[in-house]
Amino acid sequence: MAMLCSYQKMKFKVNNSSDFARQASLELQRGSIQTPAFMPVGTNGTVKGMSVDDLKETGSEIILGNTYHLMLRPGDENIKTLGGLHNFINWDRPILTDSGGFQVWSLGDLVKISEEGVKFSSPYDGKKIFMTPEDSIKIQENLGSDIVMMFDECTDYPTTYENAKSSMELSMRWAARCKKAHKTSSALFGIVQGGIYKDLRQESLNQLLEIGTDGVALGGLSVGESKQEKLEILDFMSDKLPTEMPRYLMGVGKPEDIVEAVRYGIDMFDCVLPTRNARNGQLFTSEGVLNIRNAPYKMSDDPIDANCKCKVCKNYSRAYINHLDRTNEMLGSMLSTYHNIYYYQSLMKDIRNSIKNNLFAKFLKDFYNRRNLDMPEGPT
Ligand SMILES: [Zn+2]
Incomplete structure (x- = not known):
């Protein structure tokens, strides 16, 4: 049954579902996106090697901008002065900005975390930077983001239950501060933390819903845990996440990871894989990954x-x-990236159509058969 839930800043409507998998429309201030959706990553205000016209041709409806990178270069205040990120990069569709938390966490020992915020040095000029949850929201609002993410601490993996608990609790106190600091007409998504511990994930979700959020993201996954551990968390969360708001699995992933997560009810994804791997000669195809650098392709007249x-x-x-790859021609990276993003967006479209037409079970069977993979068990 279709559900409609209106928010002040966005509208989310589930059009069709198949078990936990669902096809929905998410209306944001700069347009509508269809889910399940894949968001190409535009780290420095560009999806590497892709013009905005290219991105639109591939069917990309929303892209991700990196708060951490853009705040350092060219600076969020400068982008605001230049008319905001959309104007700066000539992209008129929705943009989701991450909070910067994940990138800061990736700096490892170079960052000092306190109740107030995080302290780190700019990798470009060594300048000391102190960033609070309030700063993260302000930066994302300066960029003019359509979906602002709450600032969180990504929980380490592996870690003890006690550390995962105190990390999650800090993220929730930061989430409450983000909610208070958020002033614009953008949507605001909270991030569920708690590592691989189910009761902590539940507690984190409860607190976020109490604080108030427009969408729920699952953070702290794909950070080193096993596939089984990740699936157990997805399985646990699948019947607990509110049905009336979008669900976003951060930093995922390979085509099979996306397909798997859709089965557990995830609506939104982002990942650098299609762009980064393209530059390394790894091309995604309907039959699996093809390494274009391999000798047999040197004389192959077939398409990718x-x-x-x-x-x-x-x-x-x-x-x-x-040939372009072997001679380090930039066109090689551009064509490979275009194909990979197109492949991802076609995959999402096939997923959406199959859910719409009640053919998702058949889609799954074909997807795994073509790749000679066993279909995992799915939600229990
Ligand atoms: Zn292609």
């Missing part, structure tokens, strides 16, 4: 993927992409 309808597969051979 005979089932792909993108302009790269229509017009260029594996041999040509192999």
Whole structure:
């Protein structure tokens, strides 16, 4: 049954579902997106190697901007002066900005975390920076984000129950401060932490719903835990996440990880894999990953993927992409990135259509069969 839930700043409507998997529309201040959705990552205000026209051609409806990188260069105040991130990069569709928490966490020992916020040195000029949850919200609002993420501490993996608990509790106190600091008409998403501990995940979700959030993100996954541990958390959360708001699994992932998470009811994804791997010669296809650097492709007149309808597969051979890669030509990275993003967006479209048409079970069977993979058990 379709559900409609209106928020002051966004509208989310589930159109169809198949067990936990669902197809929904998310209306934001700069347009609507269809979910399950994949958000290409635009770290420095650009999805590497892709013009905005390219991105639109691939069917990308929303992209992700990195608060941490943009605040350091060229600076969020400068971007605000230049008309905001959308104007600066010439992208008129929705943008989700991360909070900077994950990047700061990635600095490891170089960052000092206190109740008030985080202290670290800029990797560019060594300048000491102190960032609070309030600063993170302010920066994202300066950028003009459509979906602002609450500032959190990503829990280490592996870690003890006690450490995961105190880390989660700090993130929840920060979440309450983010909620208070948030002033614009953007949507605000909270992030569930708690590591691999189910009761901590439940507690984190309860607190976020109490604080008030427009969407729920699952953070602190894909940080080193086993696939089984990740699936157990997804399985545990699948019937606890509110059905009337979007669910976002941060930093995921490979095509099979996305397909798997959709089965547990996840609506939104972001990952650097399609862009980063393209630059390393790894191309995603309907039959699995192809390494274009491999010798047999040197003389192959076939397209990257005979089932792909993108302009790269229509017009260029594996041999040509192999040649561009071997000669370090920038066009090689550009064409490979275009194909990979197109592949991801086509996959999302196929997922959405299959849910809409009540064919998701068949989609799953075909997806795993084509890759010669066993289909995992799915939600229990
Ligand atoms: Zn293609």
